[in-house]
Amino acid sequence: xxxxxxxxxxxxxxxxxxxxxxxxxxxxxxxxxxxxxxxxxxxxxxxxxxxxxxxxxxxxxxxxxxxxxxxxxxxxxxxxxxxxxxxxxxxxxxxxxxxxxxxxxxxxxxxxx
Amino acid sequence: xxxxxxxxxxxxxxxxxxxxxxxxxxxxxxxxxxxxxxxxxxxxxxxxxxxxxxxxxxxxxxxxxxxxxxxxxxxxxxxxxxxxxxxxxxxxxxxxxxxxxxxxxxxxxxxxxxxxxxxxx
Numbered sequence: 089x090x091x092x093x094x095x096x097x098x099x100x101x102x103x104x105x106x107x108x109x110x111x112x113x114x115x116x117x118x119x120x121x122x123x124x125x126x127x128x129x130x131x132x133x134x135x136x137x138x139x140x141x142x143x144x145x146x147x148x149x150x151x152x153x154x155x156x157x158x159x160x161x162x163x164x165x166x167x168x169x170x171x172x173x174x175x176x177x178x179x180x181x182x183x184x185x186x187x188x189x190x191x192x193x194x195x196x197x198x199x200x201x
Numbered sequence: 202x203x204x205x206x207x208x209x210x211x212x213x214x215x216x217x218x219x220x221x222x223x224x225x226x227x228x229x230x231x232x233x234x235x236x237x238x239x240x241x242x243x244x245x246x247x248x249x250x251x252x253x254x255x256x257x258x259x260x261x262x263x264x265x266x267x268x269x270x271x272x273x274x275x276x277x278x279x280x281x282x283x284x285x286x287x288x289x290x291x292x293x294x295x296x297x298x299x300x301x302x303x304x305x306x307x308x309x310x311x312x313x314x315x316x317x318x319x320x321x322x
Binding site for chain 2: 176188
């Protein structure tokens with residue numbers, strides 16, 4: 089059974105600081121996603137990572153994937169208040185369950201002055 | 202492109218009634234639709250997977266007689282919560298997966314709807 093674990097689950101950051109959210113998963117997968125969720129809203133797609141060593145950046149967020157370590161990171165650079173949200177990683181299941189996403193627990197990020 | 206809608210966005214009902222939630226892919230054909238449930242402060246949990254024209258596949262622990270899923274066309278799936286009770290109150294999110302052209306290459310991605318907030322009194 090595919091398991092996805094994020095840490096930390098809660099992250100309180102000062103504006104301007106850097107931090108990293110980690111996402112570990114238990115079995116081989118061909119793609120990993122990062123999503124953002126604002127309170128009361130659905131998911132907003134941030135990144136999809138398809139191959140080992142993949143790195144994608146958008147604004148102050150950068151995601152990377154190490155398929156050998158089964159680890160993805162979401163790095164936040166010089167945080168601003170607008171980044172406050174819950175961040176989920178999700179991993180695509182393989183085999184007969186291909187296409188099903190298993191989500192991490194989510195990381196609640198709060199950026200304060 | 203790749204827009205998924207849900208209706209209604211919010212519903213309040215009395216205990217014992219049934220509620221239908223629609224999920225539509227507006228600009229692509231969804232070969233597969235997924236239904237998720239999210240309780241407050243928790244992650245998304247997959248309830249079921251539906252393929253157009255066939256019966257839905259439910260995840261372990263999800264009652265198929267309580268959560269009826271119909272995927273009658275390539276653009277519409279419905280989730281009916283039958284005899285709803287307060288413990289069914291949750292945020293229900295659908296996603297749709299289909300083939301979308303990207304830079305000349307078709308790929309299979311999943312797009313999420315805006316969610317439906319169900320409150321059962």
